[in-house]
Amino acid sequence: MTKLAEMQTAPESVSELLERLDAQREDLPKRLRQCADFTRRHLHLIAVSTVSEMAQAADVAPSVYMRFCQAVGFTGYSQMQNLLRARFTDFRPDYDARLASLSEGGALGTGRLLADFVEAGHKSLLTLSNTVTSDRLDRIARGMSEARVIHLVGLRRAFAVVSNMGYLFEKMGVPANVHFTSGMIESHGAVLPGDVLFAISFAPFSEETLRLAQSAADRGITVFGLTDSQSCPLSQSASELLLVREGEVAGFRGLSAANTLTTALAVSVSALRHQS
Known part of the structure; x- marks a missing residue:
């Protein structure tokens, strides 16, 4: 059992959640660490995404993402989502941060950006x-x-x-x-x-x-x-x-x-x- 799994109480604030993820990251199994890393970078998505959508974006199965939520201390995805929804505007990245993440991911090329936005639009239409x-x-x-x-x-x-x-x-x-x-x-x-x-x-x-x-x-x-x-x-x-x-x-x-x-x-x- 990981140290996170031993924690029985859920984080009561976004800052507490971030501190817990940062402090305990290395104790997580590989797949749960993958969920933690993705969640740490994309907290703003949780407020408007289903568990299936978060799992797909993190490249894990929904059941794995649910285990991650429980390892952090939540009863499930809904409890974590409620916390993040209440503070949505506080941690949505500003435009400088978004542009910086493009540079880090090597996605600044116009052709690459176009392909990424086309794919994102296609997924949006399928969901619609x-x-x-x-x-x-x-x-x-x-x-x-x-x-x-x-x-x-x-x-x-x-x-x-x-x-x-x-x-x-x-x-x-x-x-x-x-x-x-x-x-x-x-x-x-x-x-x-x-x-x-x-x-x-x-x-x-x-x-x-x-x-x-x-x-x-x-x-x-x-x-x-x-x-x-x-x-x-x-x-x-x-x-x-x-x-x-x-x-x-x-x-x-x-x-x-x-x-x-x-x-x-x-x-x-x-x-x-x-x-x-």
Whole structure:
């Protein structure tokens, strides 16, 4: 039995987890040490990944990754994930760190980067096709198609997704409004009865987006959402919530799955409106 396995209590903070991993690394069997090394470098992934996804990324079986979690002192993956979700924004690598990791991994060549992002996008699309149900997507599309106006909100990374949706709706003649929150004007009053709000927020979540979604829901306006984490607070205001997971390259995430999903949704909404 390893020293980590003898520890009965789970780490109570991220710093305690890191100290435990660093102090006990050499006592772990080879496969568990492999899990520890990968986890140490990619703590931010745990908040938005399943145990199967973490195991695949670490190149071990899910059962091995579960044994690693227990060796650290957790009852299982869920307990470790809950700890990391609570502190997600504290340890997500900044852009300098992400670029440095590319240099360390020898992945700075343009061709290599392109191949890595293509592979990450491909995996994201495969995951999307296996996780998003047609029933849920159809309910959202029908709800949006019946709206007087569709309001779209998504800031930071999500803005590129809602901008594309707004462009598509404009070209297809669907009344839509993209919210910018320029000058700290969040336009809560523009969302009226009979409208629908489609909100997108990726971890770390946008407070402005969450406020607008909650304000609309509190006034009885239908809210639909899209996120990359099951812990997203949009679940408190959205009647239906879509979940997408994007592959990463050194901490950089594309938008392959999110753009594909929302493009399909926008076209479906337009087709339903033209049928009625």
